[in-house]
Amino acid sequence: GAGVSQSPRYKVTKRGQDVALRCDPISGHVSLYWYRQALGQGPEFLTYFNYEAQQDKSGLPNDRFSAERPEGSISTLTIQRTEQRDSAMYRCASSLKPAGQIGNTIYFGEGSWLTVV
Amino acid sequence: SQQGEEDPQALSIQEGENATMNCSYKTSINNLQWYRQNSGRGLVHLILIRSNEREKHSGRLRVTLDTSKKSSSLLITASRAADTASYFCATGKNQGGKLIFGQGTELSVKP
Numbered sequence: 001g002a003g004v005s006q007s008p009r010y011k012v013t014k015r016g017q018d019v020a021l022r023c024d025p026i027s028g029h030v031s032l033y034w035y036r037q038a039l040g041q042g043p044e045f046l047t048y049f050n051y052e053a054q055q056d057k058s059g060l061p062n063d064r065f066s067a068e069r070p071e072g073s074i075s076t077l078t079i080q081r082t083e084q085r086d087s088a089m090y091r092c093a094s095s096l097k098p099a100g101q102i103g104n105t106i107y108f109g110e111g112s113w114l115t116v117v
Numbered sequence: 118s119q120q121g122e123e124d125p126q127a128l129s130i131q132e133g134e135n136a137t138m139n140c141s142y143k144t145s146i147n148n149l150q151w152y153r154q155n156s157g158r159g160l161v162h163l164i165l166i167r168s169n170e171r172e173k174h175s176g177r178l179r180v181t182l183d184t185s186k187k188s189s190s191l192l193i194t195a196s197r198a199a200d201t202a203s204y205f206c207a208t209g210k211n212q213g214g215k216l217i218f219g220q221g222t223e224l225s226v227k228p
Contacts, residue, residue, distance in 0.1 A: 031214055042205045042218030043160070056215060091160065099214025106150070106216060108160040 002026075004109030006092050012115045013082055021077045021112045023092030031099040032075050033106060034067055035091040043091055043108075049075065050098045082116045089113050123206060123222040131227055136193040138222040140206030141186075147209055149182055150216065151191050154203040163191075163204075198228045 005024040013019050025032050031050050035043035045059040052072040060066070064082075069075040079086055089111040097104045124139045140149070151163040166173045166182045166189070173180045179192040193200055203223050207216040 033214055042221050045215045045217065048214040105162055105165055107162060110159050
């Protein structure tokens with residue numbers, strides 16, 4: 001597609017429920033990234049993939065958070081047993097080159113707003 | 118935790134004036150990027166400067182990088198009301214795809 005596509009754009013869920021956020025990267029992009037952004041803050045790194053391999057998940061806050069990219073294209077970020085503190089915008093991004101290469105530009109999607117009530 | 122710190126946190130100018138935003142960071146990097154976040158919440162890549170570059174231009178944007186001071190600046194010349202947005206710097210290192218963002222500068226350009 002023309003840009004990084006995320007769904008749903010807005011999600012309200014009850015505390016304790018599981019949520020799955022989907023990301024469709026720019027066609028042909030090798031790397032895919034997940035970030036979380038609270039109001040008034042900059043995005044905070046969660047995890048990233050080169051192709052289907054999860055290279056770094058050091059930013060995932062705890063084991064309730066997981067991500068997968070089984071075929072090296074679409075990715076899903078799953079949050080189990082959601083808590084109110086999980087409320088934030090979750091941004092996906094992709095890049096043409098494998099992550100870490102010099103000059104690699106990362107393109108962000110519009111984000112998925114998650115509200116846990 | 119975030120590495121970059123933008124300065125100022127908020128900036129209000131008149132249309133036609135230049136806007137300068139600064140970013141400082143703490144550890145070594147291989148590139149620094151500037152992003153704009155508009156009111157619609159989209160995050161748009163503006164410009165990337167590599168650690169071996171000192172200055173880069175793109176249209177009305179001028180970015181400088183001083184690795185000895187661990188700082189960068191973004192200059193927007195002849196600002197327009199449409200430039201009103203939050204601007205973030207983000208640093209990248211050699212060991213992978215992690216970008217570390219600052220807290221952002223809120224720019225308001227009044228017509």
